[in-house]
Amino acid sequence: MSKPTLSRFLIDQQRMPDSTCPAELRLLIETIARACKVINHAISKGALGDVLGSLDSENVQGEVQKKLDVIANDLLLDANEWGGHLAGMASEEMEAIHPIPNRYPKGEYLLLFDPIDGSSNVDVDLSVGTIFSILRAPEHTSGRDVEEGDFLQPGHCQVAAGYAIYGPQTLMVLTVGTGVYEFTLDAEIGSWRMTDGPLKIPTGRREFAINMARRRQWSPAISQYVEERILGAEGPLGVDYNMRWTASMVADVHRILKRGGVFLYPEDHRNGKAKLRLLYEANPMSMLIEQAGGAATDGANRILDAEPVGLHQRIGVVLGDPQEVAIVSGQLADA
Numbered sequence: 001m002s003k004p005t006l007s008r009f010l011i012d013q014q015r016m017p018d019s020t021c022p023a024e025l026r027l028l029i030e031t032i033a034r035a036c037k038v039i040n041h042a043i044s045k046g047a048l049g050d051v052l053g054s055l056d057s058e059n060v061q062g063e064v065q066k067k068l069d070v071i072a073n074d075l076l077l078d079a080n081e082w083g084g085h086l087a088g089m090a091s092e093e094m095e096a097i098h099p100i101p102n103r104y105p106k107g108e109y110l111l112l113f114d115p116i117d118g119s120s121n122v123d124v125d126l127s128v129g130t131i132f133s134i135l136r137a138p139e140h141t142s143g144r145d146v147e148e149g150d151f152l153q154p155g156h157c158q159v160a161a162g163y164a165i166y167g168p169q170t171l172m173v174l175t176v177g178t179g180v181y182e183f184t185l186d187a188e189i190g191s192w193r194m195t196d197g198p199l200k201i202p203t204g205r206r207e208f209a210i211n212m213a214r215r216r217q218w219s220p221a222i223s224q225y226v227e228e229r230i231l232g233a234e235g236p237l238g239v240d241y242n243m244r245w246t247a248s249m250v251a252d253v254h255r256i257l258k259r260g261g262v263f264l265y266p267e268d269h270r271n272g273k274a275k276l277r278l279l280y281e282a283n284p285m286s287m288l289i290e291q292a293g294g295a296a297t298d299g300a301n302r303i304l305d306a307e308p309v310g311l312h313q314r315i316g317v318v319l320g321d322p323q324e325v326a327i328v329s330g331q332l333a334d335a
């Protein structure tokens with residue numbers, strides 16, 4: 001049997017009893033997926049397309065923007081502005097929210113995205129991705145422009161989340177709350193075809209992902225977790241572990257969804273500062289991970305229950321194999 005397209009999958013979802021995917025959400029996801037195809041095309045041009053390197057500008061986080069950060073951000077804004085599915089958008093690359101201009105019809109959803117996650121990898125031809133999160137606009141927004149506060153909903157309110165990964169293959173990994181499905185871009189015919197799903201995180205795989213250079217920032221609990229795994233067969237666990245770090249959350253999370261293990265970007269326990277953004281990275285990835293049977297915490301508490309207080313708020317992230325996440329979060333005795 002041929003592999004179903006993303007459109008076919010979404011229509012099937014729409015027709016399910018008690019569907020979590022009404023037509024407007026389906027059309028919004030299709031628009032995002034189309035934009036990701038264009039981003040994929042821009043990335044693949046590399047130096048030939050004059051898309052590599054940095055700009056002089058900084059984003060709201062004070063990070064130097066890559067050309068592709070801005071290109072992908074504009075592509076997502078342009079693709080999603082006029083379709084009538086959204087009330088507003090917010091992006092890691094923009095200080096303020098982007099309400100849908102009055103010249104276009106407004107819809108009932110809010111779209112949040114990290115246009116190019118892992119963008120330090122772009123110039124060296126390693127995997128990067130686009131992460132997105134979809135919320136329902138609060139009902140009282142009809143008849144007025146959306147405001148920043150409308151976006152500050154906990155992650156368990158997301159109606160869909162996903163990412164595109166631009167790697168050896170271009171994939172879209174998506175949930176509308178009914179499991180996680182993977183689609184591969186068939187570039188010649190321009191369509192996304194389902195290649196895996198529902199994904200279930202394999203458990204008991206001995207692999208962890210952490211930036212070791214941040215060791216001085218770890219809490220005693222994180223330090224113990226990592227140290228024991230580095231000692232491996234010669235330590236209390238008596239078995240070897242492997243470590244992987246791509247500096248691209250999309251790639252690290254994708255590996256965990258397919259192969260198991262745990263991803264850690266804890267907060268700096270000395271001052272509580274964290275790297276990853278709650279609304280653009282932690283929430284959508286946590287929804288995907290939980291939908292695939294995994295767990296996601298900030299090191300102690302469930303990320304999807306975190307109450308956002310700011311658009312660009314950051315949070316510690318520990319996600320993946322539920323058993324390993326529970327060990328890190330101190331909910332289980334180390335085994």
Ligand code: AHM
Nearest residue numbers: 116117118119120211247248249250
């Ligand atoms: P970005 O969205 O600005 O690219 O930053 C997020 C990325 C994640 O993809 C990745 O897990 C992390 O930053 C890597 O951080 P580090 O540079 O500490 O390795």
Ligand code: MG
Nearest residue numbers: 114117118281
């Ligand atoms: Mg990012």
